[in-house]
Amino acid sequence: MSYIRKEFMIENTAERVWEAVRDFAAVHQALAPGFVTDTHVEGDRRIVTFAGGAVAHERLVSLDEDARRVAYTVVGGSLTPEHHHASMQVFAVEPSRCLFVWIVDVLPQEIAGPLAGMVEAGARVIKETLDIGAAPAA
Numbered sequence: 858m859s860y861i862r863k864e865f866m867i868e869n870t871a872e873r874v875w876e877a878v879r880d881f882a883a884v885h886q887a888l889a890p891g892f893v894t895d896t897h898v899e900g901d902r903r904i905v906t907f908a909g910g911a912v913a914h915e916r917l918v919s920l921d922e923d924a925r926r927v928a929y930t931v932v933g934g935s936l937t938p939e940h941h942h943a944s945m946q947v948f949a950v951e952p953s954r955c956l957f958v959w960i961v962d963v964l965p966q967e968i969a970g971p972l973a974g975m976v977e978a979g980a981r982v983i984k985e986t987l988d989i990g991a992a993p994a995a
Contacts (some may be wrong), residue, residue: 858940859969861961863980868990871949874957875925877987878945881917892982902932907975911935918942938972940964959985 875963895906931941935972950958
């Protein structure tokens with residue numbers, strides 16, 4: 858199994874960042890606009906469409922308000938890993954600064970590289986979107 862971990866600091870309150878992360882149906886608006894072009898919920902799944910055309914059907918595994926952690930798994934769409942489990946968690950570091958941690962476990966090993974590239978690109982957009990100290994994208 859491959860393990861992908863991306864963590865970075867965001868110049869914003871943990872509460873504001875968590876507000877964006879916890880909104881399971883608004884990834885394309887609140888968390889990663891442009892990288893994700895559409896998100897909608899059908900039953901117990903969210904359908905996420907990425908800018909590159911990939912579509913993931915994801916099921917919410919857990920949402921922990923106290924820990925500021927959301928976990929989800931890919932269960933269909935054009936992304937069809939044998940196994941996928943991901944989590945995003947927000948940790949307060951200072952009053953207006955937090956640590957964002959995104960972890961993905963995936964099988965088979967062969968899709969770990971492309972998925973790591975997606976996580977890297979998504980992380981850049983998340984930071985640009987939520988970091989009040991970030992310069993606007995050109």
